[in-house]
Amino acid sequence: RIDILPTLASRVKAKLGIRSPQAIAYDILYGCPGWVQALIQADYYIRSGDAKKILVIGADVLSRISDPxxxxxxxxxxxxxxxxVEAVESETPVGIIGHNSRSDSMDYVNLLHMGYSYDRELAGKKDLYLKMxxxxxxxxxxxxxPKAIKSGLDKLKLHVNDVKKVLIHQANGKMDDAILKRLFKLYNINDIPESVMPMTISWLGNSSVATVPTLLDMVMRGKMNGHSISSGDNLVLTSVGAGMNINSVIYRMP
Structure with missing residues (x-):
């Protein structure tokens, strides 16, 4: 059911023809927030001086574990x-300027899990399907x-009004709308600015770790109607998923 040897990162490195042994390749198993967490790890590597350029990939094939x-x-x-993700010199902070993560694994570890099909003929035979x-x-x-996002902003002494876009994991449209409202409610704000949260779930669905990088790419390339970003804009990249894990990255456009 799970193919982990060799790691996907090692296979990608081989297919890309990257020969340097110093270009380490490893997978991050962190559920839907995995790509955002990989950004956070990349930031740590760069700030430590151990790396200058890092390729961060988020890919998932949920069709293989979807119960029809x-x-x-x-x-x-x-x-x-x-x-x-690349190290650059700048007079002012740009790129990844802050982040926050949390894991609630005691009471919530099984909110997402592998389980049996609802098909009576297959029920109880193989736990091959993603269940929630x-x-x-x-x-x-x-x-x-919302609290995790606010904690990340608080570390930087930023207010939610300093955020141009909130790019959230495309798990559920209704849930994402409610999360955004609750976030602004933490700042006693009832009127949410228009076009602060671009959404793709209605036509791209929930592709797990791929939703945030896909959304970021579309916004940065101007492929989302009504959504544009400029140098100096603060973006929040945030995700929630199996574990349960939550993270957020505050990214300032160079």
């Missing part, structure tokens, strides 16, 4: 996104994602 007899699977999709406790997952995300 489960309504929750209807929104799952396949996708991939990649970015090169949708109601509890919704409640968990609504309660904790």
């Amino acid at each position: 007899h489960d309504r929750d699977s209807m929104i799952y999709a396949d996708g991939a996104g990649a970015a090169i 406790n949708g109601r509890r997952l919704y409640q968990y995300a609504l309660e904790n994602v």
Whole structure:
């Protein structure tokens, strides 16, 4: 069911023809927030001086673990996104300027898990399909994602009004809207600025780790109507997923 040897990162490195042994390749198993967490690790590597340029890839093929007899699977999709994180000199902070992560694994570890098909003929035979406790997952995300974003902003002494765009994992449109409202509510703001949160789930679905890099690419390339960004704009990249894990990155456009 799980193909982990050799790692996907090692296979990609081989296919790209990258020969340097110093270009280390490894996978990050962190659920849907995996790509954002990889950005955070890339930032640590660069700030430590151990790396100057890092390729961060987020790819998932949820069609392989989607139960066609489960309504929750209807929104799952396949996708991939990649970015090169590079060290640059700047008089003012740009790029990844801050981040925040949390893992709640005691009470919420099984909100997303592998389980059996709802097809009676297949039930109990193989736990090959992604299953979720949708109601509890919704409640968990609504309660904790806004606080995680605010904690990241607080570290930088930034206000939510300093944020141009919130790029959130495309898990559920209704849930993402509720998370955004709760985030602004933490600042006692009821009127949310228009076009602060671009969405792609209605036509691209939920591709797990690929949703945030895909969304970021489309916004940066001007492919999202009504959404544009400029130098100096602050973006929040945030995700929530299996574990349960939450993270956010504050990115300032160079």
